[in-house]
Amino acid sequence: MATTYSEIRVRRGSLEWFQGENRVYGPGEPLHVIDATHNDWLSGDGVRDFNTLWGDTNAIAGRAATSATAASSSASAAATSATAAAKSASDAAGSAAVGDAAVAGYVGNASSASRAELDKRYAGLGGSPVSGTSVYRQRYAKAKTSAISTFLSKLGARHQTPCDIVIIGDSYTEGEGATARAFRFVNAFRDRIRAFHPTGGVAGGSNYLTANPIIASYPKDPSGSYTSDFRFGFGKRGVQLAAGTPITFTVSATSVRIAWLRDTGTGSFTYSVNGGATTTVNTSGAHADGQTTTIAGLSGVTDTITIALNSGYVIIEGLYVYNGDETRGIRVWESGHFGWTAANFISTPSGGTATDWLAHVTNVQPSLVVVELGENDATKVSAATYQSNLSTLISNVKAACTAAPSIVLVAGPERNNTLVEAWANYVAAMKSIASNDSTIDVLDLTTVLPKVNGAPAGWYADSVHPSNRGHAEIATALVEFITP
Known part of the structure; x- marks a missing residue:
């Protein structure tokens, strides 16, 4: 079965044509896939649906993966159209060798309105379409x-x-x-x-979750009540824990590190995973930002990390979040x-x-x-x-x-x-x-x-x-x- 990509980018030499955020690299390099949640990048133009803008996705030339049948097609059969000609055995195997004919063949499957939208977008941003085609000059520095x-x-x-x-x-x-x-x-x-x-x-984790997200329109994560502290942590967006009102992070992770401030006169906090047993951490000592406590062995799916004040005052700065990327990635x-x-x-x-x-x-x-x-x-x-x-x-x-x-x-x-x-x-x-x-x-x-x-x-x-x-x-x- 052919693989369907939500977005395709084709580059040939110094020229580039693309729809969306994927790209076809040079010969022998693979096409990488961005998941479909990002396929609305042209939504500012009122365009959200791939098929509406670009026509039949099955007609895309140069797609890195094709069906087993297409992979075994002979050269003579592939030559029946410009699009089919581009689907060489190399392409089928995951290579991204794409020629001008392939691009032209694909554009031929898009509506005139689609091509006009592409032209409008690039004209407004200083793009330089090549005469007679929809191949565009590389415009990213x-x-x-x-x-x-x-x-x-x-x-x-x-x-x-x-x-x-x-x-x-x-x-x-x-x-x-x-x-x-x-x-x-x-x-x-x-x-x-x-x-x-x-x-x-x-897979890779979300890596850093601040304890004090400021963007009001986002769902509050962590949940709970606290006093903002804009002095320490990544982005200086920590929180001072409040008695009786823990904060809770929801993560997809294999492990996390709770980041906190150590200081003379500070107290202690507790943490638990998915409502289980609590562990106490003492934060008192010589002043130092960036202290961390590791929680390993998480599910990698969904876990809740609840952090509560135990004594004194405590500054929590955020979570380092890992999902298989503790040592690489x-x-x-x-x-x-x-x-x-x-x-x-x-x-x-x-x-x-x-x-x-x-x-x-x-x-x-x-x-x-x-x-x-x-x-x-x-x-x-x-x-x-x-x-x-x-x-x-x-x-x-x-x-x-x-x-x-x-x-x-x-x-x-x-x-x-x-x-x-x-x-x-x-x-x-x-x-x-x-x-x-x-x-x-x-x-x-x-x-x-x-x-x-x-x-x-x-x-x-x-x-x-x-x-x-x-x-x-x-x-x-x-x-x-x-x-x-």
Whole structure:
């Protein structure tokens, strides 16, 4: 039976044609599949159904998997049409060798309205269709190999050791504008990079769940009552436990690590799994962020982790969540904070130090750090001040790592608010930092996403934040940027 893909991307040399978030790599490389939950990335154009936009999915040329019958078809039979001609034995075996005729054959099965929609989308975003076809020039930027060499080395070794990625940012990183966590760019990026670079036998966990999710539109996880504490943990989004009101996380995991603050005068907490016996953890001691307690042997399906105050006061920061990726695979750690700037991530909190939260960076030793900051900075400080603060943050991150990670600075789209200076100045500040450090590069989303003011319907959820479609585009651009 043929495998049906929800989304297909075809690349030939420097040209690319695609529908959705999968891609066909060069000859001999496999087509990776994104699950069907992400097949509405064009929903901003009012298009949700694959068949409506693209015609008969069974007519797609260059699909990596075909039926056994198609796989054994002779060359003469395959030559009966342009589409069939592309379905070579190599394609059937999982190769992705695709020619222009295959693309043309497939496009011939799409309605004229579908092709017009493709043309409209690319015309609006600076795409360059090749005359007479629907093959499009590659429009996603690529990072300098020298800048991401540390990451690429770890990516290549992911079958033996973890390849860790930390994403530091503001409300974009937290996911504001997406209708669910699954659609925010951090999650979409994590799922796609894993799909493009799978690790055999490793499903991969959600990796980090903050104890204090700020996005009001998401279901509250963990459930329970607590007092916010914006001083410690990834994204500085911890909580102070309240007496008599435990917090409960629901996870799909093989193991988790509860992250908490150790300090003089703090008390203890208890945890239990699925309502079972409780275990007590003492948090008192010399001040140190990023302490963890491991709970192993979870089901890998659905488990509840309940954490309750036992004595004194306790700061819980979140959960490290693993699903078979405890020792290998690609892991993505979210460190976003709604409304924050680079200055917030280098500030000294009450009762702590400016670098306390970086204990979590030390814990995971990332090979890649993505910094998505600047949108809020531009409404508060000059580009020069932003550049100084961002440089300090980068220095602090590097100091927290044994080996200097690759760093990608993400320049977002221009928001629809009054800025201290032109947004281009803040983008230039990022590029200035990168020009003086060979381990840093800039992903400039101003060439990918339209400005918020005047953007076509569907790109943004409000005057600042991307919609599901915008988040999906950020994820795709980031995956493309760090993938050679």
